[in-house]
Amino acid sequence: MFAFTVRRIIQAIIVMLIISFIGFALKQNVGDPVRELTGISVSAAERDAIREKLGLNDPFLIQYGRFLKGAVLEGNIGQSFFYKKPAMEVILDKAPATIELVMCCTVLIVVLSIPMGIYSAIYPRRLLSRLIMGLSTIGVSVPIFLIAILLIYIFAIELNWLPSYGRGETVNVWGWESGLLTLDGLRHLILPTTALTALMLPLFVRLIRSEMMEVLQTEYVKFAWAKGLPRMRIWFVHAFKNTLLPVITVGGVQIGTMIAFTILTETVFQWGGLGFLFLEAVERADTSLLVAYLIFVGIIFVVVNTAVDIIYGLVNPMVRITGRK
Amino acid sequence: MRLWKQFRGSYFLYSFLHDPVAMGSFVILALLTLAAFGAPVIAPHDPYDTTTINIMDSEIPPMWMDNGDQNFTLGTDAQGRDMLSTMLYGMRISLIIGVGATFMQAVIGIVLGLIAGYKGGKVDNFLMRMADVQLSFSTLMVAIFLSAIFQAIFGVAAFESMAVPFLVLVIGIAEWPQYARTVRASVLAEKKKEYVEAARVMGLPANRIMWRHILPNTMSPILVLSTVQVAHAIMSEAALSFLGLGMPITKPSLGSLINSGFDYIFSGSWWITMFPGLLLVLLILVINLLGDWVQDVLNPKLYKG
Numbered sequence: 001m002f003a004f005t006v007r008r009i010i011q012a013i014i015v016m017l018i019i020s021f022i023g024f025a026l027k028q029n030v031g032d033p034v035r036e037l038t039g040i041s042v043s044a045a046e047r048d049a050i051r052e053k054l055g056l057n058d059p060f061l062i063q064y065g066r067f068l069k070g071a072v073l074e075g076n077i078g079q080s081f082f083y084k085k086p087a088m089e090v091i092l093d094k095a096p097a098t099i100e101l102v103m104c105c106t107v108l109i110v111v112l113s114i115p116m117g118i119y120s121a122i123y124p125r126r127l128l129s130r131l132i133m134g135l136s137t138i139g140v141s142v143p144i145f146l147i148a149i150l151l152i153y154i155f156a157i158e159l160n161w162l163p164s165y166g167r168g169e170t171v172n173v174w175g176w177e178s179g180l181l182t183l184d185g186l187r188h189l190i191l192p193t194t195a196l197t198a199l200m201l202p203l204f205v206r207l208i209r210s211e212m213m214e215v216l217q218t219e220y221v222k223f224a225w226a227k228g229l230p231r232m233r234i235w236f237v238h239a240f241k242n243t244l245l246p247v248i249t250v251g252g253v254q255i256g257t258m259i260a261f262t263i264l265t266e267t268v269f270q271w272g273g274l275g276f277l278f279l280e281a282v283e284r285a286d287t288s289l290l291v292a293y294l295i296f297v298g299i300i301f302v303v304v305n306t307a308v309d310i311i312y313g314l315v316n317p318m319v320r321i322t323g324r325k
Numbered sequence: 326m327r328l329w330k331q332f333r334g335s336y337f338l339y340s341f342l343h344d345p346v347a348m349g350s351f352v353i354l355a356l357l358t359l360a361a362f363g364a365p366v367i368a369p370h371d372p373y374d375t376t377t378i379n380i381m382d383s384e385i386p387p388m389w390m391d392n393g394d395q396n397f398t399l400g401t402d403a404q405g406r407d408m409l410s411t412m413l414y415g416m417r418i419s420l421i422i423g424v425g426a427t428f429m430q431a432v433i434g435i436v437l438g439l440i441a442g443y444k445g446g447k448v449d450n451f452l453m454r455m456a457d458v459q460l461s462f463s464t465l466m467v468a469i470f471l472s473a474i475f476q477a478i479f480g481v482a483a484f485e486s487m488a489v490p491f492l493v494l495v496i497g498i499a500e501w502p503q504y505a506r507t508v509r510a511s512v513l514a515e516k517k518k519e520y521v522e523a524a525r526v527m528g529l530p531a532n533r534i535m536w537r538h539i540l541p542n543t544m545s546p547i548l549v550l551s552t553v554q555v556a557h558a559i560m561s562e563a564a565l566s567f568l569g570l571g572m573p574i575t576k577p578s579l580g581s582l583i584n585s586g587f588d589y590i591f592s593g594s595w596w597i598t599m600f601p602g603l604l605l606v607l608l609i610l611v612i613n614l615l616g617d618w619v620q621d622v623l624n625p626k627l628y629k630g
Contacts, residue, residue, distance in 0.1 A: 141610040146602045256463035
């Protein structure tokens with residue numbers, strides 16, 4: 001187990017190095033930092049002096065090393081051209097909005113997908129199960145921005161029940177801008193959360209259903225039936241536990257998808273989070289911020305995926321052994 | 326002639342004719358494709374011809390509503406373009422990119438998957454690690470980053486004028502691991518079989534064994550994957566265009582049409598967004614349903630791993 005963990009962590013570090021390398025190469029080739037700093041009215045000689053002072057004439061790899069050192073030791077991943085602030089600061093400013101959105105969706109998905117998935121696996125022929133499966137087929141075919149637009153059209157424009165954009169009123173709790181604690185903030189949260197959940201839910205319901213159905217066919221479940229154990233115990237204690245294993249892995253991978261979809265959701269709802277920030281950075285050609293976002297999201301992915309793999313290795317010894325081959 | 330006869334007697338055709346969902350989806354898809362590629366003939370207006378567009382015609386509702394115009398069946402968008410014609414042209418772009426990107430993925434994925442599966446060892450390890458890492462980022466995320474990077478490098482104007490090939494490339498690079506994994510898994514299974522061994526004993530070169538002997542036997546999983554991937558690529562393209570990282574509004578795909586209509590939904594012009602949206606959902610739904618059917622019929626052994 002120790003060797004497995006170490007190997008996964010080394011792999012994660014290599015991936016992070018590759019991502020930071022791509023990000024840095026991009027920053028080097030797009031845009032001129034000296035021009036960003038000085039404007040047009042500075043003479044060529046002065047520019048060269050600044051260039052030399054900033055170390056921009058050093059070989060690429062030395063500059064990369066310096067960038068890496070700054071990133072690891074001080075969390076400095078560049079300066080946003082537009083905000084004139086460290087990119088990390090800008091990102092951390094906007095992160096709470098996205099984290100709250102993703103958290104609410106995760107809670108909803110867990111609460112809804114498990115009963116729905118189990119129910120449609122236990123009673124595959126009942127009307128409700130068919131309804132769940134039918135809806136999830138359609139759900140997979142509808143792009144999220146359409147769900148979001150439909151929600152806005154129905155609930156914000158036609159019925160005028162809920163606000164259609166922004167985060168509403170927020171409260172500052174120890175530096176964390178939270179919209180969860182005010183009524184207005186919660187009202188603003190409903191539509192984006194619904195849109196994002198509606199997209200991710202079908203995937204998990206289908207996964208839990210197919211895994212559960214597979215587990216229900218296994219020998220040990222049949223043996224549990226033969227022993228005459230109560231139904232609830234077989235379903236929830238015996239079968240469901242083993243259903244969860246693959247759900248954990250897929251769940252880890254799906255966090256990436258979820259972050260990609262927050263970009264779409266936040267655009268539609270003008271939600272002032274990371275996704276919105278990213279698109280603004282693209283429109284303003286703020287390469288520095290773009291690269292910072294790339295690295296930040298990369299860290300999240302790598303950390304989550306590594307953690308999921310290690311947890312999975314802890315609960316399922318088969319992974320450790322096959323991973324050794 | 327013999328091929329036709331073989332096709333007529335095949336299980337493939339039989340099961341198709343006995344599956345109303347598959348037939349219905351196929352008919353709808355065929356009609357949509359025909360309408361999309363016949364757009365220059367069928368469409369009542371030409372949305373690319375700026376001389377026929379009158380800005381005074383903008384935001385006219387569909388013809389069955391008040392203030393509707395007989396000239397514009399489904400109304401007009403904010404620039405005064407006929408919605409129906411613009412949607413047909415837009416669907417053509419969506420389909421071209423969808424199929425093109427899938428082809429691109431297939432080429433990259435099949436080549437790398439074959440090499441990884443056949444050579445094994447370090448090459449295999451490296452390629453599959455790469456695929457794993459890329460997949461863990463989710464394909465849409467990779468596509469969004471790639472187009473943002475392309476836009477930053479080449480500038481918005483150059484990106485927009487070359488949008489179709491760029492999008493094909495972006496979505497192709499973003500989704501190759503799907504193919505590589507499938508192909509590699511079936512290559513690993515085929516490699517152990519006797520015919521491959523026989524070919525090797527005869528002293529055939531590795532390239533010939535890979536391309537002429539193993540590849541044809543991995544075709545059914547590739548076909549199944551391809552139908553799903555076309556729907557996926559169309560969806561990705563729509564998402565990119567919706568974000569403004571795809572087709573420009575002067576040459577809109579369905580995604581960019583939805584995006585352009587979104588700005589006007591608050592003033593009540595719902596048709597600019599809803600009609601392209603419905604068309605997009607219909608298109609993706611029928612391809613997905615066909616994909617489900619192909620999977621049931623060909624029933625390839627989808628090797629895990």
